[in-house]
Amino acid sequence: MAIPSLRIDAPQRLFSLQGMQGMQGAMGGGAMGAMGGMSGDQGMGANTGPGGMSMGVGMEKLFSINHQFMEMSVINQRVRLGSTEVWQVRNEGHMAHTFHVHGTSFQILSRDGVAPPEYERGWKDVVLVRRNQTVRLVARFDQPAGKDHPFMYHCHILEHEDNGMMGQFTVA
Numbered sequence: 001m002a003i004p005s006l007r008i009d010a011p012q013r014l015f016s017l018q019g020m021q022g023m024q025g026a027m028g029g030g031a032m033g034a035m036g037g038m039s040g041d042q043g044m045g046a047n048t049g050p051g052g053m054s055m056g057v058g059m060e061k062l063f064s065i066n067h068q069f070m071e072m073s074v075i076n077q078r079v080r081l082g083s084t085e086v087w088q089v090r091n092e093g094h095m096a097h098t099f100h101v102h103g104t105s106f107q108i109l110s111r112d113g114v115a116p117p118e119y120e121r122g123w124k125d126v127v128l129v130r131r132n133q134t135v136r137l138v139a140r141f142d143q144p145a146g147k148d149h150p151f152m153y154h155c156h157i158l159e160h161e162d163n164g165m166m167g168q169f170t171v172a
Helices: 021-028 158-162
Strands: 013-019 063-065 077-079 084-091 097-101 106-111 126-129 134-140 151-155 166-171
Touching: 013 097, 063 151, 084 097, 084 126, 097 134, 126 134, 151 158
Parallel strands: 013 084, 077 166
Antiparallel strands: 013 063, 084 134, 097 126, 097 151, 106 134, 151 166
16 A cells, blocks of 8 residues: 655754763762662652653753753744644664654654665654664644644653653644
8 A cells, every 4th residue: 555645845843852961970970879869759850740740850851852851831843734844853862762743643754864664654653763863754734733732742751751852832
């Protein structure tokens, strides 16, 4: 079955994924000390996020997108309703990340400039982006989302999204 090609009609957006750069020096001296011990709420960023979830370890935000940590009051991107965009996702972190987009499905255009293998050519809503890898995605945005109820994009690894690797976008 042939997958339809999407006609791109908007500028490309760039997303760079970062993670744990601030912890590297502390990791050599013992990660447990840097993380405040990990027992109970001692040293943790307890109840700092929505629903009481932690938004950091040891009061540090560890993971980011475009060098920005999740902030509930910030809309990071504004997408035009009905547009078809290319999102280029570059992993600058030290581990793989699973990039997930709410409100749409996408196709993988390339990994480091090479067309994806056959099994990756269908519709997706999450993609594995390995360390130092760049993945280009194409998506059509037909579902509206206003500033009061925006969509999100984030790493689908719970500890990463809880520690800052999320952003919000509107579609209008």
